[in-house]
Amino acid sequence: MPKVAAQREAAHNYLEDPSDLESLIGYNLKRAYVLAHNDFRTALDADGPSTRVFSALSMIVKFPNITQIALARMMGIERSGLVAVVDELETNGYLRRAPVPGDRRVQALVPTDAGVKAYKKTLAAVRAHEDAFFSDLSAAEKDQLIELLRKIRRRETKA
Amino acid sequence: MPKVAAQREAAHNYLEDPSDLESLIGYNLKRAYVLAHNDFRTALDADGPSTRVFSALSMIVKFPNITQIALARMMGIERSGLVAVVDELETNGYLRRAPVPGDRRVQALVPTDAGVKAYKKTLAAVRAHEDAFFSDLSAAEKDQLIELLRKIRRRETKA
DNA sequence: TATTGTTATACTCTATAACTATA
């Protein structure tokens, strides 16, 4: 077998090889995340929201009147990065920035009816994507995976 | 309790709330990945390699004489994106681009002794980061997690 | 015609720093 073909075979079998890289949690985490993220983007409409915008909308629907700084903390991003996300949701008519009596620095994020409706519709599409993409995992395995990932995420609050 | 303080408390308890977002695998995957990735970068020296460069070096050490296109496929990125990674490794003296007899389009990536040495040193640092960062997980849970992530990654080969 | 490596280019996500208006 020529050298290059042998290398290709090695590459093909690499996934099954218990090599240094493959034994790292972080490496497996990244590869799985990238796949899931790409599938999210292709599964939703071309004009569908990014994961960040979807997450923000979900939290605003769940916690109406939340401020941008609280939302940024909840999402684990800087408040400066949230501005464009909120702008997009406002442009789409999914929320409005409402003044908060007693502190004029703050603007409460209030979901509109259209925002709640859009969230529910998108959530259904996201759930369909998850059902299809993680179909190789049983319900028990999915619960197990979420539980393990949550254990890792506990460090969020310690930061 | 004033409204804003109530929102902050809600945000603080959000991690424990079985909300729509929290029940999604993709969301948990992303949050856990971002934490692990940030910890990787801070745990390694300031001049340490990025995750991509580390992964590339690992594969080049494991598969000496691999071509760039085979390496790009193995890493799941475009071949154009690999150029800067290989350039960095070559600049550091960790590999050389060697001509391949019989096909002058191709350049084999050959790790140098310094490259192998650097890889081993960095791998030790990465393992230390993983031991510390995932210390809340038992050995059995770590194995379980890797197994579940690998199940998701099987889609890589189906693409 | 097809493939390998490369360059040019642009887009997404994110961070840091500084500004403004308020507190």
Added chain:
DNA sequence: TATAGTTATAGAGTATAACAATA
């Protein structure tokens, strides 16, 4: 002095498209 939102800017990391050399 400190905080909320904003703007400007920059840096990863990635992709697409096109090119030159070679097959």
